[in-house]
Amino acid sequence: MATLSSSLLSSSPPLYKPRVSPTTLVSRTDFISFSPRTTLSSSTISPAMILSLPVKQNHRRNSLQVKSVASPTETVSEFDEMVSGTKRKYYMLGGKGGVGKTSCAASLAVRFANNGHPTLVVSTDPAHSLSDSFAQDLTGGMLVPVEGPDSPLFALEINPEKAREEFRSASQMNGGTEVKDFMDGMGLGMLVEQLGELKLGELLDTPPPGLDEAIAISKVIQFLESPEYNMFTRIVFDTAPTGHTLRLLSLPDFLDASIGKILKLRQKINSATSAIKSVFGKEDNQPDAAEKLERLRERMVKVRELFRDTESTEFVIVTIPTVMAVSESSRLSASLKKESVPVKRLVVNQILPPSSSDCKFCSIKRKDQMRALDMIREDSELSGLTLMEAPLVDLEIRGVPALRFLGDIIWK
Numbered sequence: 001m002a003t004l005s006s007s008l009l010s011s012s013p014p015l016y017k018p019r020v021s022p023t024t025l026v027s028r029t030d031f032i033s034f035s036p037r038t039t040l041s042s043s044t045i046s047p048a049m050i051l052s053l054p055v056k057q058n059h060r061r062n063s064l065q066v067k068s069v070a071s072p073t074e075t076v077s078e079f080d081e082m083v084s085g086t087k088r089k090y091y092m093l094g095g096k097g098g099v100g101k102t103s104c105a106a107s108l109a110v111r112f113a114n115n116g117h118p119t120l121v122v123s124t125d126p127a128h129s130l131s132d133s134f135a136q137d138l139t140g141g142m143l144v145p146v147e148g149p150d151s152p153l154f155a156l157e158i159n160p161e162k163a164r165e166e167f168r169s170a171s172q173m174n175g176g177t178e179v180k181d182f183m184d185g186m187g188l189g190m191l192v193e194q195l196g197e198l199k200l201g202e203l204l205d206t207p208p209p210g211l212d213e214a215i216a217i218s219k220v221i222q223f224l225e226s227p228e229y230n231m232f233t234r235i236v237f238d239t240a241p242t243g244h245t246l247r248l249l250s251l252p253d254f255l256d257a258s259i260g261k262i263l264k265l266r267q268k269i270n271s272a273t274s275a276i277k278s279v280f281g282k283e284d285n286q287p288d289a290a291e292k293l294e295r296l297r298e299r300m301v302k303v304r305e306l307f308r309d310t311e312s313t314e315f316v317i318v319t320i321p322t323v324m325a326v327s328e329s330s331r332l333s334a335s336l337k338k339e340s341v342p343v344k345r346l347v348v349n350q351i352l353p354p355s356s357s358d359c360k361f362c363s364i365k366r367k368d369q370m371r372a373l374d375m376i377r378e379d380s381e382l383s384g385l386t387l388m389e390a391p392l393v394d395l396e397i398r399g400v401p402a403l404r405f406l407g408d409i410i411w412k
């Protein structure tokens, strides 16, 4: 059985190589039978040795060595396509909870960085696990360098609470009772009530799934707009589980409309209150919330556009070979398609590696996985996607060496 513990210690090229061409969906037997090279002896290498693997400390900034694009006669692998070009590309990994989104996203980020791309990996999942996955402290809501890969790799865990709080302060529109009193006095109290009816405050108190994601992604866009982040040519998102993603897709439209309404009302209130205040000689010391909101609205529009930009963005569905996960992936794929979000690849994670001597448990499990893999092959949504597969490994995938191992297997 291929083991992470044994394979990690071997120097490149990795010993584990699935023989399945990732460009086509393959037959059931091909799908889970890996080459004999995958069968490694775990007795040769101990997990403790993995932990002692050297970690490079220095990032080679600005040394972009992106793989060259193959000539027309050569077969272009999936990863060649993903890695080619220095124009910035976004990869959003999503799927059912617990299927390995973070591990796959982190492994892709490591793979990009090791192939010359200055890369940023972002977690917009409220339950962050990037720090756990990289076995490094990446918390704090700012870009943190990840130690290990050949090119700069940074991680960003967006704190959804904090981002939402910023959003909330940007949308405090009524300016306290003072303005309301003015407005009432002017017979414009209705406007303030209308603002209340937009229920944005309520929405932020009990955020629906997806709101944190939308705010988090807009926050990332905000980061990326600044010149010091120009260097990143690959951005990998570890997104929240399916439900959040689906909600997120419709949220930018919803928020865009809500903010648009708020801004219009705000304009009306502004002109009314400033007229009153000028009469009373009062200064308006409030920060320009309307401006902040407008910027936020613009970013939301960008989030929406980013998700649908086939040139620069790809949503990669991650699943495991179980009927439940495959069914959910199929629904996710359908929804993404409906929303015009580009999806090309499906990662099937945690496939049982081959073994010549299955125990009863493994043999039943293998059959169960085959059923799920058959489902993928026959599913109208999923069968058109390029399959990328990852074996179930024997150790928890933590740290850059382990992620490199996994990445080299999946992203071929």
Ligand SMILES: Nc1ncnc2c1ncn2[C@@H]1O[C@H](COP(=O)(O)OP(=O)(O)OP(=O)(O)O)[C@@H](O)[C@H]1O
Residues within 6 Å of the ligand: 096, 097, 098, 099, 100, 101, 102, 103, 104, 125, 127, 129, 241, 349, 350, 351, 390, 391, 392, 393, 394, 395, 396, 397, 398
């Ligand atoms: N191919 C694999 N082989 C063995 N363990 C794996 C594999 N992929 C993921 N895992 C393990 O499964 C657990 C969950 O993985 P991960 O955190 O990547 O999933 P997730 O989909 O991001 O979860 P969540 O939805 O909770 O964010 C982790 O302990 C990880 O190490």
